[in-house]
Amino acid sequence: MQPVWWPLSPVSFASISMPRPTAQASLLALALGLCPALAPGLAYAQAPGAANAQTPSPPPSAMAPTPPPAADDIQRKIDFEADTVDYDTDHDTVTATGRVFLRQTDRTVRADKVVWNRKTGQVIASGGIRVVDGSGNELLTERMELTDDLAMATTENMLMLMREGGRLAAATGQREADGTLVLRRVAYTGCDVVDAEGCPKKATWQVTAARVVYLPEQKLVRFHNASLAVFGLRILPLPTLRLATDGRAISGLLMPDLRHSATNGFELSSTYYKRLADDRDLALTGYVFTKAQPMIKAHYRALTDIGAYQVTGYVTQSTVIPVSGDTASASKQLRGYLDANGRFQFTPEWSLNFSGRLASDRTFLSRYYISGDDLLRSTISAERVGERSYLSITGWAFQTLRTNEVQGLVPVALPVVDWRLRPSRLIAGGTVEFQANSLAITRTAGEDVQRAFASARWDMRRITPWGQVVTLTGLVRGDAYHSSDNALTTTTTYRGLPGWQTRAVALGAVDVKWPLVGSALGGTQVLTPHFQIVAAPATRNLAIPNEDARAIELEDSNLFALNRFPGYDRIEDGTRFTYGLEWQLERPRWRVNAVIGQSYRLSADATLFPNGTGLSARTSDIVGRTEIRYRDLIKLTHRYRIDKDSYVFRRNEVDAAVGSDRTYFELGYARLNRNIDSSLEDLSDSNEARATLRVAFARYWSVFGSGVFDLSNTNLVTNTRMSSFQPLRTRLGVSFQSDCFQLDFTWRRDYVTIGDAARGSSFELHFAIRNLGFH
DSSP states (O other), X not given: OXXXXXXXXXXXXXXXXXXXXXSTTHHHHHHHHHOSOOOTTOOOOOOTTOTXXXXXXXXXXXXXXXXXXXXXXHHHBOEEEESEEEEETTTTEEEEEEEEEEEETTXXXXXXXXXXXXXXXXXXXXXXXXXXXXXXXXXXXXXXXXXXXXXXXXXXXXXXXXXXXXXXXXXXXXXXXXXXXXXXXXXXXXXXXXXXXXXXXXXXXXXXXXXXXXXXXXXXXXXXXXXXXXXXXXXXXXXXXXXXXXXXXXXXXXXXXXXXXXXTEEEEEEEEEEEEETTEXXXXXXXXXXXXXXEEEEEEEEEOSSEEEEEEEEEEEEEEOXXXXXXXXXXXXEEEEEEEEEEEEOSSSEEEEEEEEEESSSSXXXXXXXXXXXXXXXXXXXXXXXXXXXXXXXXXXEEEOOTTOOGGGSOEEXXXXXXXXXXXXXXXXXXXXXXXXXXXXXXXXXXXXXXXXEEEEEEEEEEOTTOOXXXXXXXXXXXXXXXXXXXXXXXXXXXXXXXXXXXXXXXXXXXXXXXXXXXXXXXXXXXXXXXXXXXXXXXXXXXXXOSSOOSOOOOTTTTTOSOOSXXXXXXXXXXXXXXXXXXXXXXXXXXXXXXXXXXXXXOOSOXXXXXXXXXXXXXXOEEEEEEEXXXXXXXXXXXXXXXXXXXXEEEEEEEEEEEOSSSEXXXXXXXXXXXXXXXXXXXXOEEEEEEEEEEEETTTEEEEEEEEEEOSSSOSSTTOBOOSSEEEEEEEEEEEEOSSEEEEEEEEXXXXXXXXXXXXXXXXXXXXXXXXXXX
């Protein structure tokens, strides 16, 4: 039988006072009973035998205009579709069978059969019922009584699939007079209940309750006297629990965390989440310790029309031990930490970014396992990005947590102004970029510096008939500096001369690359010889304070740079030749990239490069990088610098990653063996290894571990209690992670004591449950 389509505009189950239909045309009578008014000439299906019945139409002049439907009628109208529809005149019932589909506004019902009793208004759906509400939640059952607006009245053995992934099953459901639904013998979980093959499986966790109240208008589910079971074991009573069926966040308690550490003892933390508005929320976390005073954390987030920001703060009172370890100087203080960041986009061109971090002392973050950073950066920046111009006005502040640094020598850079313009018009066949930059650095116990410069750079790139890529570059720049308290800078070469100093810079360069493409080893290789000449006259480098060009070292990333000093305060003058070779091989699943190079300086005069940087002699050390990658399973990177005379590694870095997302091994090794003067604190040597391992087993389980190891023969951290050739930090744990549940047990050991952040072991138990909070 062909399905019956009702092109009514639209069909409604609303109870309407109309004459009792006759049995001669049951479908016509059904249409009259379902629709408040039929427009003239409206097409509708009729029962057999009714097609020959002729009903004269009134003349057009006698037809009254149809009034527009009321707003309440529009809300109550229902679109209707089914394979067959029958009307029982004796019992005054309408029965729709076969792929029944009902829709009212954003709510739909599908069933095998729907029976509507016009006398009582009762609507019974049965067989494969699927109800979808306006939030996207689905309700599945075999029998359900519906109201005239397609809302559930009563049901048995129902399953609700929430839009955000939760599943709620109930033995019975009953609508109360106020519109709420009372569900009994309820189970809820956020886990999948079938596997990838469609076979049933047990949920990792579930919440059970004898009684649950569902508030459809508020889109809220309230559990009463519920309990939480994990892996089939009932572990926690839940006196009150609320869930939002539309996926929105609601206020309430979140999952607690447990930890034990040598410094703080046992730790229990729990968070209360408060939804302040649709665009603002607040999370308050309380910490209690057995060896320390309680601590409070607050995290506030807000979303505005032009951006977003968040603020996090910690506060407690505990004993502070100086980083020197002098316990006699210990004192109880109010301690804390503040972290804030945000971004605002005022116009398509103008934006504001900020990030601020401030700690009360040098050991607070490490003692409470908040962060392992040893330098806190705060910045605020206003930027304008145009089609061919850029303007940045920035401020920087730093707080050192390092044991061997004095805060008064740490700079504050405010303001830092950078402007660039790249005209669309070519000049002498090349592009031109103009730049203006200014900087002001202040210190409470050190040298103060102000800098300003303006520059123009010209680049022209051409490809010869033989395939060589030739780039010509010219740069001119004028600098002005002012500095004071220069003697407070401990490194003499960084001081510069006090007062006003000026400098003129000019530079020219020719850069040539010649890519050669061919086949090799079943793939495609590209061999690229690279040659560069850079020439610059002698400049007054030592007269200028050095603030941003201190950490100098030759490596593959700056081998062909116009100025191999970082920053602007130092210029590499003289004439030099740089030559190198790049080789790239690509074949199915494999990719190899290698770079090697060296430079030669024409002048034999002494340079500003310290011994050990690889640039102090006329012929530089050899630097290179090799990368090998096999699909996403293997990635190996090796960076190195080889002494030009002894051929020993002065810089040796290896980073390796093997495995998939679930099982992998990562290894990092870095050794700087440069023998640089110890007075240059920015260029100290180190020898360190890092390792991370995760092995997955039994589908959801994995073990993991990581460590940082000091391999040098001197302490890397001044004023700390440790010996060399031992770990700095290690971590080992086991994890269970499924689609709905995560459980981590971690053991961590710190081998360094800094002030009141004592060395020792800590144990942490963390678990997270999807789609559940203690509300």
